[in-house]
Structures are given as structure tokens and as C-alpha cells.
Amino acid sequence: MIAAVQNTQVLLLAGVLLAACLAKLVLPAPAGPGLRGRRAGVAVAVGEGTLGVALLVTSHLSVRLATSVAFAAATWIVGELRTRRPDDGCGCFGALSTHRVDRRSVLRGALFTAAALAALTAPHAGVAALRNGTLLMGCVLALELAVFGMLSPELSSFLDRRRLRRRPDPPCERRHSPLDETYRRLRSSAAWTTHEAALAGAEPLDVWREGCWRFVVYALDDEREVVFAVSTAARDATVRAAVIATDD
Amino acid sequence: MVAGVVVDASPHLLVVATEGGGEARVAMSEGTRVWDGGRGSFAALAPGRAVVVRHGMERPGADRVWVDITRVIGTITAVGRASVDVDQGPHREAVTVEIPPKAMTAVLVRHPRLEPGHLVDVICAVTPDGPRAVAPGTSQPGHRADASPQAPVDARVADVSHGSATWFDGPGFGAAYPALDGEGDAGGCADAPPGCVPLPLLSLGSVVTVGNECAKRTAEVTVVACGCVAARYCDRCVQCGTSPRGRLVELTPVAFAALGGELERGCFNAALRHDPGVRA
Numbered sequence: 001m002i003a004a005v006q007n008t009q010v011l012l013l014a015g016v017l018l019a020a021c022l023a024k025l026v027l028p029a030p031a032g033p034g035l036r037g038r039r040a041g042v043a044v045a046v047g048e049g050t051l052g053v054a055l056l057v058t059s060h061l062s063v064r065l066a067t068s069v070a071f072a073a074a075t076w077i078v079g080e081l082r083t084r085r086p087d088d089g090c091g092c093f094g095a096l097s098t099h100r101v102d103r104r105s106v107l108r109g110a111l112f113t114a115a116a117l118a119a120l121t122a123p124h125a126g127v128a129a130l131r132n133g134t135l136l137m138g139c140v141l142a143l144e145l146a147v148f149g150m151l152s153p154e155l156s157s158f159l160d161r162r163r164l165r166r167r168p169d170p171p172c173e174r175r176h177s178p179l180d181e182t183y184r185r186l187r188s189s190a191a192w193t194t195h196e197a198a199l200a201g202a203e204p205l206d207v208w209r210e211g212c213w214r215f216v217v218y219a220l221d222d223e224r225e226v227v228f229a230v231s232t233a234a235r236d237a238t239v240r241a242a243v244i245a246t247d248d
Numbered sequence: 249m250v251a252g253v254v255v256d257a258s259p260h261l262l263v264v265a266t267e268g269g270g271e272a273r274v275a276m277s278e279g280t281r282v283w284d285g286g287r288g289s290f291a292a293l294a295p296g297r298a299v300v301v302r303h304g305m306e307r308p309g310a311d312r313v314w315v316d317i318t319r320v321i322g323t324i325t326a327v328g329r330a331s332v333d334v335d336q337g338p339h340r341e342a343v344t345v346e347i348p349p350k351a352m353t354a355v356l357v358r359h360p361r362l363e364p365g366h367l368v369d370v371i372c373a374v375t376p377d378g379p380r381a382v383a384p385g386t387s388q389p390g391h392r393a394d395a396s397p398q399a400p401v402d403a404r405v406a407d408v409s410h411g412s413a414t415w416f417d418g419p420g421f422g423a424a425y426p427a428l429d430g431e432g433d434a435g436g437c438a439d440a441p442p443g444c445v446p447l448p449l450l451s452l453g454s455v456v457t458v459g460n461e462c463a464k465r466t467a468e469v470t471v472v473a474c475g476c477v478a479a480r481y482c483d484r485c486v487q488c489g490t491s492p493r494g495r496l497v498e499l500t501p502v503a504f505a506a507l508g509g510e511l512e513r514g515c516f517n518a519a520l521r522h523d524p525g526v527r528a
Contacts, residue, residue, distance in 0.1 A: 173448035207432030208451035
């Protein structure tokens, strides 16, 4: 049973190291001082990837020792970041790790270090452990992944990114509405048709934005002005118009 | 509120040539406090110096007078032995701020990363050689200038937004707003970051209601400038409790002081509301 738990740690650590490597390469953290630099990020990612693959293919003690030292060092660094630069995020999983460094991050590092120490004498390499997988190993791994998920703010960042890819509509007050869209909506509106013939010129006198509305002002032939209010919402082409005296 | 240049001063009267071209006479008293790079005296009110004067709420005459005060905010582009070069954004000049040893300690305490790429915010005294830092304006945000947190794309705009209000060097009674529309004549920048507070997109001339939650004062303020640099600051103000993150507005010195803000403190906890359809 102890051997099964140890083998599970090897799989867990290999998976985490490979995930961290992938995240740093695909979603690099914003460049910053020290270890947050781009080159340093790539170097760390390559190191993590190498260790992850090595854990999968060999059970040599040197690989396990290197993994333990790496996680212990990472825990110490995250602890320092929590004290000195908590708002920077730890960058552990690239751009996914931009959350404030808190106790959870330090605890997560400490648990991984403990797992690496427990895996020092694991009988199998990762691939061999997978071949000889048991129900117990599956249960332990599921439990550890659940704890890992609870201690990882990166999970919500990852889900947010997937959600953002679906591009939810921003509220009309904040939505970027290009001028072309405004003119298209305006010129296909009944309000435009009503006033078009009386416009003194084709160019608007003024165009400005107030939250959910963009206002477009044209001079009329009779010295008055017409103000069109065009909705900036994604699915609302409402256009309103008001004629005002120039003095207003 | 009066802002302008000192024409004449005595212990009882201050004569100021105002920004509008007029002249204002302000009564002075023993209770009038003068700021001149720190606590100052009436001797600082020499002809030719720029002043911002706040009238007292409880007694006639001046309550506060700030002499030759200015402020620099933006992204550090270079760091010298006793100075920093600051990019103040597309609407303001890049400047070199001298930081004398006396101020350096205080600035470093609140700006631990005085490095290129990070944000800076310092209260300065105007000198013939340029701005000279006196004290930090606010604490440096933890993020780099190019990595400021942003509100989620679909975040709703609150009826009343809460955060901090700061001030910038600008004339009259107005505000620089961090979420100006970049299209048409609205006055915004196309590449301005959206900021960490969900604010409605407005235009130059829009009117917002700004409240100082510390002094319990509220005023309608017209947007007169683009405050896209403020949008990069996802920081808090701690003048009275801790404000939510994000700068809602930058006020001109006159507006900031009129709302009860102390210019040398840099910010106040603020509430901001925009009533659609109100434009100056």
C-alpha cells in the first residue's frame, strides 16, 4: 500500500511539472524583474519539463532528489514573494498565476515538497506506475488532485480564459462601439429617414459618447440642429432623434 | 477656491491673479495653513509663485494655501542617482523628477520598485529646474505599468462606483476621466487600458458626480481631460479606511481641494456616479 501511495506521488509530480512547463511556454507570465523575465521563464519551464519527463521514464534517485530540491526551492521563493511582492503573482503556471500570492500558494508548494520527499523511494518510474496502476492509486491521485485544485487559483483563471474565449457581450456602457457601426445603425434607422432630407451637410458637427449612447449632431437647413442618439449595445440598434435650436 | 499666481501678500490679505485673468483677494488669518514643500509660512507667499487656496468651511478667509505644488504620475522610463524619468502618457509631457535624499527614503518606502516599467506617483514642488519630489503621492501599485489588472469584459457598471480620486495639474474646476471613448470627438485614447474598475465610456464635456467619502462632500465635475494614465493604477486610497482598488477620476487641484481633499496627501476615498444625458 505504501508503495502504491509513493508511486502515485511520482505520477502527481510528473503531471504538475509538465503542466507548469506547458503553461509557462504557452502562456508566459508578463515580463518582470528577476526570475519573472522571459528568458528565465523559458529556462525554468525547460527544467520543469525535463524533470517531469525524467520522473516518468526513470526511477533513479538523482531525479527524485532534484525534484525534491526544486519543489523546496519553489516553496521558499513563493514564501518570499508572499512577503515582498504578493501582488505580482508567483508565475508558477505562467500567465495563469497572476493572482495575489497568499498562504494557499505556500501551502501548495509545501505539500508538493512533502510529496516529492515521499516519492524518493517509490519503486517505479511514472510510466511503469501507470502500467501497474491500481484502484487505490486512482483514489489517492483523485484526492490529491482535488486538494491541488482547491489550493490553486490558477484553476479559476484557466476557466475564466475559456469563458472569455466565448466573448461575452460587455455591458453597453463599456462596450467598444466603432464609429462605422454607429453610422450604419443611424443610416438604417427611421429617425435618419425622417431628417435626412433636411440636413445641411453630410458631416456631423459633433460626435460623443455617454455610456450606452453615442450622440451624433448634424446641422439642419433651418439653422437648427438634430441630435441622434445611437445605442452602443451589441444587440440593440435603437436610434432616437431630437431637434434643438442652435442656441441650446 | 482660488488658483493663480500671487500678486501681493500680507499676514491679513492675499491677492491672487486668477487663471481666468481676474484678481481675487483672500483674507488670511493665524489659522491659515501654508504648504510650501512641507509646512510653510506666510513668507512663502512671494509675488509670482503659484498658489491654490481653499476657503475655510467654518470661518471666512483661507483655510489652506498650497504654494508651487505639482504632481507627477506615470511610468518610470529611466532611473538616475537622484532622479527618475517619467512617461506621463500621451496627453502630458514626459518629465524628469529630481528626488533629493531627504525625500528619497519616503519615496522608496512607498515605491519599493523604483525601476523602469513600474509606476510612480509623487507629490512635487515646482522649481526652475523642473519638479522636485517632496513625498510619495500614493503607494506604488504592485503590478507593472503594462500589466495592470483589468475588470472582466462583462463586468457591469455600478450605479455608484467606489475607489479613489486623485489630482493632476490642470486648470479650473474639472476632471480627467480614465474611461474616455476613443472614437469621434470624445477625446479618449485608442490604446488606453480598460482599468480595474468597470466605468462607463464617456467624453470630454461629460459631467460626473464625485463624492469625497472622507470629507462627506459631493460635487458635479466636468470631464476636461483624458485620464488614461490613471487607468493603469489599480491601487487603493487609505485616507479613511481602505477604498476598493482603482482610480475613478483625477481632479484638478481646485476641484480636489474644494471636495475637501488635501493636495499633499494625494487621494481620497471616492464615489463616482454618472447621470446619462448630462454634458457641459
